[in-house]
Amino acid sequence: MKKNPIIAIVGNPNIGKSSLFNQLTGLRQKVGNFPSVTVEKKSGPWMLDDATEAVVVDLPGLYSLYPKALDERVVIDILANPQHQDYPDVVVVVVDASNLKRNMLLFTQVADLGLPVVLALNMLDVARDKNLQVNAVKLAMKLGVPVVRINARVGEGIDNLKQAVLQTLKTPLAQREKYYFNPADQFPELIEEVKYTNSLSNNYLALHYVQQHDIFSFVPVEQRVAFDQMIEKYGFKESGFQAAETMHRYAVIDSLVKDSVKTLAEFLVKPLWTRRLDKVLLHPFWGYAVFLSVLLVIFQAVFTFASYPMDLIDAGISSLNDWLKERLPESALSDLVTDGLVAGIGGVVIFIPQIAFLFFLVSLLEESGYMARVMVIMDKLMRKFGLNGRSVVPLISGVACAVPAIMSARSIGNRKERLLTILVTPLMSCSARLPIYTVLIALVVPSTAVLGFFTLQGLTLMGLYLLGLLSALLSAWAIKGKVESAETGYFVMEMPTYQIPRWYHVGIAVWDSVKSFVTEAGKIIVAISIILWVLATYGPGDAISKAEETVQQEQPTLRGPAFDNAVAAYKLEHSYAGHFGKFIEPAISPLGYDWKIGIALLASFAAREVFVGTMSTIYSIGSEADEDNNTIKARMRAEVNPKTGSPMYTPALAFSLLVFYVFAMMCMSTIATVKRETHGWKWPLIQLAYMTVLAYGLAFLTYQVLQ
Amino acid sequence: MKTIADLKIGERAFVKEFCQEDLSLKLLEMGCLPGEEVILEFVAPLGDPVGIQVNGYCLAMRKEEAATVIVEESI
Numbered sequence: 199m200k201k202n203p204i205i206a207i208v209g210n211p212n213i214g215k216s217s218l219f220n221q222l223t224g225l226r227q228k229v230g231n232f233p234s235v236t237v238e239k240k241s242g243p244w245m246l247d248d249a250t251e252a253v254v255v256d257l258p259g260l261y262s263l264y265p266k267a268l269d270e271r272v273v274i275d276i277l278a279n280p281q282h283q284d285y286p287d288v289v290v291v292v293v294d295a296s297n298l299k300r301n302m303l304l305f306t307q308v309a310d311l312g313l314p315v316v317l318a319l320n321m322l323d324v325a326r327d328k329n330l331q332v333n334a335v336k337l338a339m340k341l342g343v344p345v346v347r348i349n350a351r352v353g354e355g356i357d358n359l360k361q362a363v364l365q366t367l368k369t370p371l372a373q374r375e376k377y378y379f380n381p382a383d384q385f386p387e388l389i390e391e392v393k394y395t396n397s398l399s400n401n402y403l404a405l406h407y408v409q410q411h412d413i414f415s416f417v418p419v420e421q422r423v424a425f426d427q428m429i430e431k432y433g434f435k436e437s438g439f440q441a442a443e444t445m446h447r448y449a450v451i452d453s454l455v456k457d458s459v460k461t462l463a464e465f466l467v468k469p470l471w472t473r474r475l476d477k478v479l480l481h482p483f484w485g486y487a488v489f490l491s492v493l494l495v496i497f498q499a500v501f502t503f504a505s506y507p508m509d510l511i512d513a514g515i516s517s518l519n520d521w522l523k524e525r526l527p528e529s530a531l532s533d534l535v536t537d538g539l540v541a542g543i544g545g546v547v548i549f550i551p552q553i554a555f556l557f558f559l560v561s562l563l564e565e566s567g568y569m570a571r572v573m574v575i576m577d578k579l580m581r582k583f584g585l586n587g588r589s590v591v592p593l594i595s596g597v598a599c600a601v602p603a604i605m606s607a608r609s610i611g612n613r614k615e616r617l618l619t620i621l622v623t624p625l626m627s628c629s630a631r632l633p634i635y636t637v638l639i640a641l642v643v644p645s646t647a648v649l650g651f652f653t654l655q656g657l658t659l660m661g662l663y664l665l666g667l668l669s670a671l672l673s674a675w676a677i678k679g680k681v682e683s684a685e686t687g688y689f690v691m692e693m694p695t696y697q698i699p700r701w702y703h704v705g706i707a708v709w710d711s712v713k714s715f716v717t718e719a720g721k722i723i724v725a726i727s728i729i730l731w732v733l734a735t736y737g738p739g740d741a742i743s744k745a746e747e748t749v750q751q752e753q754p755t756l757r758g759p760a761f762d763n764a765v766a767a768y769k770l771e772h773s774y775a776g777h778f779g780k781f782i783e784p785a786i787s788p789l790g791y792d793w794k795i796g797i798a799l800l801a802s803f804a805a806r807e808v809f810v811g812t813m814s815t816i817y818s819i820g821s822e823a824d825e826d827n828n829t830i831k832a833r834m835r836a837e838v839n840p841k842t843g844s845p846m847y848t849p850a851l852a853f854s855l856l857v858f859y860v861f862a863m864m865c866m867s868t869i870a871t872v873k874r875e876t877h878g879w880k881w882p883l884i885q886l887a888y889m890t891v892l893a894y895g896l897a898f899l900t901y902q903v904l905q
Numbered sequence: 906m907k908t909i910a911d912l913k914i915g916e917r918a919f920v921k922e923f924c925q926e927d928l929s930l931k932l933l934e935m936g937c938l939p940g941e942e943v944i945l946e947f948v949a950p951l952g953d954p955v956g957i958q959v960n961g962y963c964l965a966m967r968k969e970e971a972a973t974v975i976v977e978e979s980i
Binding site: 261262264266296297299300303328437440441444445448465467468476480481482483485486570574575577578579587688689690691692693 | 926927928929930931932933934935936938939944946947949950951952953954956958960961962963964965966967970
């Protein structure tokens with residue numbers, strides 16, 4: 199037996215596959231990519247016994263081995279290729295006991311491929327709510343494979359599953375004699391020829407070579423022609439045969455599960471609770487009312503609840519900085535640590551509460567089964583704009599981060615609706631924009647209470663999100679006529695049973711997203727903060743080194759802190775960053791921005807979240823360690839417009855900046871993701887162009903109107 | 906010719922055949938097979954999509970998709 203066998207988890211969507219995976223691997227799970235495809239791969243270690251540490255791989259949920267969505271392709275690509283690095287030694291097929299027949303379709307397909315399988319019978323509690331009783335022993339006898347009763351949500355039956363997997367690993371696999379469906383019954387010569395030419399021993403695997411060679415990454419293109427010739431030679435009809443296979447399998451499954459499933463009382467298609475909830479949540483009025491309230495709660499929570507830990511972090515970082523400044527010797531290196539590194543890290547850490555809150559709420563909605571209802575009630579509305587009910591998930595996730603949101607658009611089968619969703623999702627205000635919104639709103643909007651529990655600041659924030667949503671929908675509507683697509687996709691979707699979310703699984707989802715934010719985005723933010731510090735500290739020529747003399751000559755009356763600040767301002771102005779900002783100032787002054795904001799705009803092109811960090815770096819240069827109001831907010835409030843002598847951050851400027859960031863496509867990772875998802879530069883460039891035009895135009899309008 | 910799109914809420918019928926090949930492959934996999942009983946379970950607030958009970962669970966689809974599934978009142 200192998201020391202590190204690979205165990206793949208396979209099953210339909212929404213049946214607790216990920217819950218089982220969480221139970222087996224917990225916080226030791228890793229998120230990565232399958233080689234050569236950009237499908238998220240979750241894997242983690244699972245101790246089977248003292249000597250055996252298995253690698254568990256969670257494969258995307260699917261209904262059959264014939265993939266419909268892009269993500270699903272990876273499953274057959276692995277299961278059909280023994281050379282694949284993730285080719286499993288045992289497949290655990292998780293099935294929904296409350297919907298056994300449909301779930302068994304995938305099981306019989308995987309078993310027919312000749313892979314060692316263990317059947318994990320999950321959701322027995324839902325089956326009981328539907329008045330069904332499933333007999334695992336009878337089922338195991340019929341199928342001839344281990345059948346384990348589990349409750350993936352709470353972690354019951356894991357030990358039995360472990361024993362069954364170990365047992366299966368120890369048993370040498372017999373050559374499959376009996377198939378649930380044997381393609382050689384109808385096309386013996388074709389199957390023989392495929393087996394012979396590709397050195398295969400399994401009839402059903404040979405059939406998949408015939409049916410799906412075009413999507414197999416391991417079949418070279420020139421070899422595909424040979425398959426097409428064979429298909430023609432034997433008069434094989436792909437779609438017709440696939441339909442016949444599915445119907446044959448269902449007939450076999452009928453007889454397999456007949457004795458194992460017993461109806462205890464009147465069979466309920468939906469458990470009582472699901473039926474009652476659907477009455478409300480799919481109601482013409484209450485359905486939308488509930489959805490709107492859910493959205494409202496999300497935004498209010500993110501702004502109000504997350505602001506407490508964020509203020510703490512902001513204050514904590516600034517007192518850490520003060521503490522360091524007092525103790526470290528005065529040198530360029532100490533400045534790099536305090537104003538560059540610590541300020542940069544602060545800019546990353548401050549996001550964590552908001553990201554955690556958003557992912558927490560979004561995964562609650564998904565985990566509970568409510569998201570499917572949202573898709574149903576939103577589909578017709580979304581279609582008016584050229585989108586799809588399934589676009590709701592990318593759009594809502596876009597509130598957290600556009601990168602996973604754009605990737606989640608893969609579940610949209612229709613190519614055109616998927617492309618439109620990808621093009622407009624970055625208009626949804628992602629969490630990287632939140633700190634910018636928060637800081638600017640706090641500067642110019644009073645925190646007056648409205649209707650008791652809302653604040654004017656909270657409502658302004660919601661307004662910005664609505665502006666993003668509205669422009670996403672309108673942009674989709676405007677572009678939809680210009681996107682050509684002959685391909686059609688389907689909406690057909692299972693309505694899952696409602697389930698009470700388990701904190702453990704929601705917690706892991708939150709942990710994963712925070713971790714990947716801190717490691718992925720954090721790296722960029724810290725790097726840019728340091729580069730910026732360097733650019734803002736050094737400059738061309740000797741202007742910087744002679745700063746003190748120059749200031750003394752120009753303003754001989756200045757003394758003490760006022761003198762130091764004047765020197766710092768002079769230095770910044772003559773640094774590389776200052777020259778940079780000055781260079782673009784003419785282009786951005788119609789929007790009300792000065793060169794300091796220009797520096798931040800440029801820096802934030804890599805990633806928006808850099809904006810606040812940059813502002814804090816720029817404004818902290820020259821600030822005093824002993825000032826008690828050392829937070830970003832306080833520094834920005836103290837900033838004075840040199841032309842007018844009044845505060846720099848007027849409502850006109852702040853709103854112009856806010857509008858700019860609602861529309862600007864300032865995120866390299868998003869551009870890279872769109873390029874990857876649309877296979878080319880055409881769409882990301884179109885997207886960049888239209889969003890930049892919107893951002894500049896509308897920010898200009900805002901500033902000119904409010905000024 | 907009656908299709909799932911023509912059913913009223915609570916109305917029962919049996920699947921007879923499909924008029925779109927690609928979509929039929931998907932529906933077959935989802936357990937929506939010829940001879941199977943379907944009941945129209947809900948119609949979304951704006952009249953579309955619709956939800957049917959089939960093979961012991963609830964399946965949602967767009968009205969235009971439902972219109973490709975021909976049904977009959979008895980087998």
